[in-house]
Amino acid sequence: xxxxxxxxxxxxxxxxxxxxxxxxxxxxxxxxxxxxxxxxxxxxxxxxxxxxxxxxxxxxxxxxxxxxxxxxxxxxxxxxxxxxxxxxxxxxxxxxxxxxxxxxxxxxxxxxxxxxxxxxxxxxxxxxxxxxxxxxxxxxxxxxxxxxxxxxxxxxxxxxxxxxxxxxxxxxxxxxxxxxxxxxxxxxxxxxxxxxxxxxxxxxxxxxxxxxxxxxxxxxxxxxxxxxxxxxxxxxxxxxxxxxxxxxxxxxxxxxxxxxxxxxxxxxxxxxxxxxxxxxxxxxxxxxxxxxxxxxxxxxxxxxxxxxxxxxxxxxxxxxxxxxxxxxxxxxxxxxxxxxxxxxxxxxxxxxxxxxxxxxxxxxxxxxxxxxxxxxxxxxxxxxxx
Numbered sequence: 387x388x389x390x391x392x393x394x395x396x397x398x399x400x401x402x403x404x405x406x407x408x409x410x411x412x413x414x415x416x417x418x419x420x421x422x423x424x425x426x427x428x429x430x431x432x433x434x435x436x437x438x439x440x441x442x443x444x445x446x447x448x449x450x451x452x453x454x455x456x457x458x459x460x461x462x463x464x465x466x467x468x469x470x471x472x473x474x475x476x477x478x479x480x481x482x483x484x485x486x487x488x489x490x491x492x493x494x495x496x497x498x499x500x501x502x503x504x505x506x507x508x509x510x511x512x513x514x515x516x517x518x519x520x521x522x523x524x525x526x527x528x529x530x531x532x533x534x535x536x537x538x539x540x541x542x543x544x545x546x547x548x549x550x551x552x553x554x555x556x557x558x559x560x561x562x563x564x565x566x567x568x569x570x571x572x573x574x575x576x577x578x579x580x581x582x583x584x585x586x587x588x589x590x591x592x593x594x595x596x597x598x599x600x601x602x603x604x605x606x607x608x609x610x611x612x613x614x615x616x617x618x619x620x621x622x623x624x625x626x627x628x629x630x631x632x633x634x635x636x637x638x639x640x641x642x643x644x645x646x647x648x649x650x651x652x653x654x655x656x657x658x659x660x661x662x663x664x665x666x667x668x669x670x671x672x673x674x675x676x677x678x679x680x681x682x683x684x685x686x687x688x689x690x691x692x693x694x695x696x697x698x699x700x701x702x703x704x705x706x707x708x709x710x711x712x713x714x715x716x717x718x719x720x721x722x723x724x725x726x727x728x729x730x731x732x733x734x735x736x737x738x739x740x741x742x743x744x745x746x747x748x749x750x751x752x753x754x755x756x757x758x759x760x761x762x763x764x765x766x767x768x769x770x771x772x
Contacts, residue, residue: 393696393709396688400716403679407561407723410569411730414622424530426454427505428522430476431492432513436465439513443474446511449519453526454509457499461492467513489581490598497592506530508591512582514628521583521624528621529585535611538583538624539564549633550740554747555640556630557728557736558682565727566676567620574673576617579608583626590616602646609654612673637754644681645758651677682724683751689717690748 428450432439439458447456456476460468462483471478481495493510500508507529511517521538529536540563544556567577581604586594594607608618631639655677662670679685696710724744728736 390709393692393713396692397712397716399679400685400689400720402675403566403682403685404719404723406566406569406573406676406679407727408569409572410565410567411726412568414568414571414620416622424506424526426507426509426526427500427503428454428456428509428511429493429496429500430456430458430471430511430513431461431489431496432458432463432467432471433461433492434463434465435467435513436470439467440470440474442513442515443471443476445516447474447476449517449522453519453523454507455505457496458513459492459496461489461495462487486597488598488603490596490603494596497596500588501592504588504592506588507585508588509585510582511626512628515582515626516628517583517624517626521626524621524624525583525585528619528624529587532619533587533589534616535579535587535590535608535618536585536621536624537567537577537579537608537618538585538621538626539567540580540583541625541627542630543627544630544735548630550743551747551750552630552633552636553736553740554743555636557732558747560732560735561682561724561727565731568622570673570676571620574617574669574676575619576612576669576673577608577620579604579611579618582628583624584618601642602650605647606650606654609650609658609677613658617673637751640681640751641754641758644684644755647681648684648758651680683748684755686720686748687752687755689713689720693717 428446430443430446435442443456443458450456458468458471458476458478460471460478460480462481468478468480479495479499481492483491497508507526509522509525509529517538525536525538542556542559544553548556563580571577584604590611595610596603596607598606611618630636655674658677659671659674662668662674680688693710693713696706696713699706700710728741
């Protein structure tokens with residue numbers, strides 16, 4: 387009985403992960419939208435981004451020409467971010483507040499500036515990201531037509547000189563931000579906001595609770611909007627990309643985000659689950675269950691720990707043998723789901739020769755999760771080297 391109590395929750399979460407991946411393997415059926423006559427502003431929160439802000443804004447202003455204005459929020463900068471941004475022709479506003487630190491406060495500052503202009507659509511793009519004109523048009527049109535928050539597919543691109551483990555991490559990011567987002571959209575009719583490439587109708591943007599220092603402010607905002615019956619939707623024809631950080635920077639960023647995610651999962655998901663059950667809202671139950679699924683590396687570690695425990699128990703108690711066999715089957719099914727995902731979507735990111743490094747990546751993250759358990763997630767954004 388004790389072993390079942392340990393194994394069953396892990397098995398349920400693993401089955402949910404497999405189901406979400408299975409439903410996310412195919413692209414979403416979405417119509418190609420043409421640019422509507424919606425006024426739009428792209429907001430770029432930027433903190434100490436002088437090394438890349440000029441090139442980023444040159445690309446952004448070129449693809450937004452005629453369809454959107456660009457507004458840069460130089461937030462608590464100690465470098466030439468604001469000066470370089472102005473040289474590209476973008477509108478720049480500066481915020482300096484050492485007490486209120488975080489992207490949410492920068493977005494609130496942008497909203498206050500836009501209050502009189504009231505663009506019909508507001509798009510948020512991070513200062514290290516790239517978006518093309520078609521993606522921008524798709525986001526503006528989808529948001530304007532549906533009056534719902536919309537999220538582009540947000541992916542990392544590992545440079546050719548990246549560590550193989552960074553490529554593995556980038557593949558894990560693809561599973562989270564493309565495959566599982568597709569699955570969640572199909573199963574629960576919603577997606578998560580991922581911080582960049584997200585768009586809002588002005589009527590909704592002006593009401594959002596933005597001023598927060600939450601380390602997962604984007605995810606939290608998406609959950610809050612879904613509770614208000616304004617769930618974000620994934621616009622798969624829109625793509626925003628950013629360069630992967632160094633291995634050390636990648637691990638630091640993952641610790642920050644995953645720590646915040648696990649905290650949100652622990653504190654918010656049970657309440658959402660209970661409310662959805664009481665309202666007989668099946669899609670809400672699936673959305674709450676999605677929040678309970680741990681990051682893929684942690685899910686693998688939990689499954690491995692459960693299998694080892696059951697194998698040891700089987701040596702002393704034959705009643706644990708069926709549970710051990712079931713756990714092994716679950717791990718095999720999960721591994722197969724990841725392998726199929728790689729074959730369909732991941733080969734351009736993770737070469738076949740580096741595929742066997744996935745277990746090493748998982749094991750390397752054990753100290754990462756131990757640090758989260760002991761000291762929690764970092765409370766501020768940790769920028770990785772780019």
